[in-house]
Amino acid sequence: MGKARAASCSSSSTESSTQIRRNLSTDLRLGLSISASQQDDPFSLPSYLCIFNVSVGDDDQASDWPPTKPLIMRRALEEEENEGSSATFFVKVYMEGIPIGRKLDLLAHDGYHDLIRTLDYMFSTNIIWSEMDGSVSAYSETCHVLTYEDKEGDWMMVGDVPWEMFLSTVRRLKITRAM
Amino acid sequence: MSYSSLPEDVLEHVFSFVQSDKDRNVISLVCKSWYEIERWCRRRIFVGNCYAVSPRMAIRRFPEVRSVELKGKPHFADFNLVPEGWGGYVYPWIRAMAGGYPWLEELKLKRMVVTDESLELIAKSLKNFKVLVLSSCEGFSTHGLAAIAADCKNLKELDLWESDVEDPSGNWLSKFPDTCTSLVSLNIACLGSEVSFSALERLVVRCPNLRTLRLNRAVPLEKLAHLLRQAPQLVELGTGTYSADLRPDIFSNLAGAFSGCKELKSLSGFWDVVPAYLPAVYSVCSGLTTLNLSYATIQSPDLIKLVSQCPKLQCLWVLDYIEDSGLEALAATCKDLRELRVFPSEPFGDEPNVSLTEQGLVLVSEGCPKLESVLYFCRRMSNDALVTIAKNRPSMIRFRLCIIDPQTPDYLTLEPLDVGFGAIVQHCKDLRRLSLSGLLTDRVFEYIGTYAKKLEMLSVAFAGESDLGLHHVLSGCDSLRKLEIMDCPFGDKALLANAAKLETMRSLWMSSCSVSFEACKLLGQKMPRLNVEVIDESGPPDSRPELPVKKLYIYRTVTGRRIDMPGFVWNVGEDSALRLS
Numbered sequence: 001m002g003k004a005r006a007a008s009c010s011s012s013s014t015e016s017s018t019q020i021r022r023n024l025s026t027d028l029r030l031g032l033s034i035s036a037s038q039q040d041d042p043f044s045l046p047s048y049l050c051i052f053n054v055s056v057g058d059d060d061q062a063s064d065w066p067p068t069k070p071l072i073m074r075r076a077l078e079e080e081e082n083e084g085s086s087a088t089f090f091v092k093v094y095m096e097g098i099p100i101g102r103k104l105d106l107l108a109h110d111g112y113h114d115l116i117r118t119l120d121y122m123f124s125t126n127i128i129w130s131e132m133d134g135s136v137s138a139y140s141e142t143c144h145v146l147t148y149e150d151k152e153g154d155w156m157m158v159g160d161v162p163w164e165m166f167l168s169t170v171r172r173l174k175i176t177r178a179m
Numbered sequence: 180m181s182y183s184s185l186p187e188d189v190l191e192h193v194f195s196f197v198q199s200d201k202d203r204n205v206i207s208l209v210c211k212s213w214y215e216i217e218r219w220c221r222r223r224i225f226v227g228n229c230y231a232v233s234p235r236m237a238i239r240r241f242p243e244v245r246s247v248e249l250k251g252k253p254h255f256a257d258f259n260l261v262p263e264g265w266g267g268y269v270y271p272w273i274r275a276m277a278g279g280y281p282w283l284e285e286l287k288l289k290r291m292v293v294t295d296e297s298l299e300l301i302a303k304s305l306k307n308f309k310v311l312v313l314s315s316c317e318g319f320s321t322h323g324l325a326a327i328a329a330d331c332k333n334l335k336e337l338d339l340w341e342s343d344v345e346d347p348s349g350n351w352l353s354k355f356p357d358t359c360t361s362l363v364s365l366n367i368a369c370l371g372s373e374v375s376f377s378a379l380e381r382l383v384v385r386c387p388n389l390r391t392l393r394l395n396r397a398v399p400l401e402k403l404a405h406l407l408r409q410a411p412q413l414v415e416l417g418t419g420t421y422s423a424d425l426r427p428d429i430f431s432n433l434a435g436a437f438s439g440c441k442e443l444k445s446l447s448g449f450w451d452v453v454p455a456y457l458p459a460v461y462s463v464c465s466g467l468t469t470l471n472l473s474y475a476t477i478q479s480p481d482l483i484k485l486v487s488q489c490p491k492l493q494c495l496w497v498l499d500y501i502e503d504s505g506l507e508a509l510a511a512t513c514k515d516l517r518e519l520r521v522f523p524s525e526p527f528g529d530e531p532n533v534s535l536t537e538q539g540l541v542l543v544s545e546g547c548p549k550l551e552s553v554l555y556f557c558r559r560m561s562n563d564a565l566v567t568i569a570k571n572r573p574s575m576i577r578f579r580l581c582i583i584d585p586q587t588p589d590y591l592t593l594e595p596l597d598v599g600f601g602a603i604v605q606h607c608k609d610l611r612r613l614s615l616s617g618l619l620t621d622r623v624f625e626y627i628g629t630y631a632k633k634l635e636m637l638s639v640a641f642a643g644e645s646d647l648g649l650h651h652v653l654s655g656c657d658s659l660r661k662l663e664i665m666d667c668p669f670g671d672k673a674l675l676a677n678a679a680k681l682e683t684m685r686s687l688w689m690s691s692c693s694v695s696f697e698a699c700k701l702l703g704q705k706m707p708r709l710n711v712e713v714i715d716e717s718g719p720p721d722s723r724p725e726l727p728v729k730k731l732y733i734y735r736t737v738t739g740r741r742i743d744m745p746g747f748v749w750n751v752g753e754d755s756a757l758r759l760s
Contacts, residue, residue, distance in 0.1 A: 064255075064258045064259050064260050064665070065258075065585065065640070066523065066526045066556065066581055066583050067255075067257070067258045067581060067638075067640070068258070068522065068523060068526050068556070069257050069258070069341070113347065114372075117372070117373070
């Protein structure tokens, strides 16, 4: 990804900003410029380039040029990112009382919310996990708790650790009836 | 006989034929009684800057309004220049309107922060609410939408154009009651996650007046045919993802469904396009007037095939994959074209990835006699091309050119593009909106100040050499309302010399320019009816007065400084000391 080449005036060194220094009573005249080193001909190319080619990387300039809206920029970035994402990570998912389990690709999900949505749909239920709010209590008859077996063989409730950490430690999932 | 002796209801009836805000404002200035009559029968207000007036004042003056349109953040917020938390909150307006406009029917918001609380308040308090348009808004989730769906019994339009909506899992679409049959327009294209397809389908089936349906990316292509068959009366359609396994049965089903939609005039969506499925829409192309392919990664040959079948096309938004060859085909076929937007597929690349140059735009300007609105991203331009375009299309109203590398000169002569843009403003006498790019000196601003008398909005970046440039614009552009500038060497002189001009404009944005903090203070003190706001996230601007101000937003207002400024925004007016940080 390239970045904006010409840095802003304000990110240039303090010398040229003191050149900008106001003398509020001066009248406007053609040829007025911010750099004292400007030649008589204000259109001489090298002068512009030396004013503007101060290549101080100003980090907050990076995303405001060119002026495309975030949706289009995001799409442009997605195209570049998606080139290599064909990895999968299937884990087994069992629901209590049902002998035949399912398999689910964890890497096809963005995070916990996405995963819960898929499981809700797959098993036609409402899943309880560690980030639930009180509103699900109305459906307590059809609720299940989502747990996972980690690398150490312990059964833990889903949702307590960051998603990436979860991915690195989960071995399989189990959906049990709510206590 | 005096006009003021006409009975009030006769005058009111006459005024009802006058819709334009400007004309209404003129009417209200004729005399006191006309002012009174007019204000009681004004039904629609447009507030271009939500901080220019307070909701209380608006409601007090116009008590019987049915439709309100508000805009919040400055335009450059679209390009990440306005930090999070800057403002633009709609809640105070909604709270005021819940009491003051109980019969409000329409609310259209742009670049505002809308919360679920605001949406819930609308749903609860406005019993006749019909139209909600949230354009480039943020701050709300599908919980708020659920409230609107559930409680607005007469909802006709719900449009979430390019808004940033949080999507906790929740089936908000199914909150539309079975009794809701009034929907005319639904645009959920910006929603990130899945909506319940069965709820969507049931909604579509029971709303026979549905004319506009813009789906989000999550709706699979296989299901689109099904929806279309339930709503063959659609005039505007946004597809979901336009990709599926290549199967003849899916294709024929889709093509059949499209051919049943005899009223379709507008198409959009087309995420993840599989080109083999494009011919499914060919049957509707002959009637299409609007085609939005901003997200469609379709290469030029397929684009040419598509566009060549749309002779009635008036508006095309497309990625630069269309290339010069595609624009040539467009110019040959679409003689009714009014608006063209070409977006960059790789805005951050250093090298051009497509063969799109100034030639494409020149060809369209030659071939399309009704062309009046252009937004064009490209990598090279010449004065000759701009002069040709200007002479071809003197009826141009909006011309926005973005040459991707800042300060790119005329690629043929290496000169600045002053003459080219000068020709644009000279020939296009009705030009209302202009965006500049490329290498530009003060001379282009001299042309603009001299010729662009109808110009209302000007966007400038990396241009000019001195305050003279800004002075030309502020002193010459009689119709100027909005001016936005980034990275230009404009400083205090022009700003202070034209302080009075700023009160005739809606707003001025300047970032990364050379305006001093002292000048801002002076301006703020001199002009009590302007809010002079300095945005600086690194600390109080008066602590480093030798540095130019980073971001400056100046707007006229009748309500004084706003009370919701975050810690990084300073209002530098008045004699009172700055807020302590």
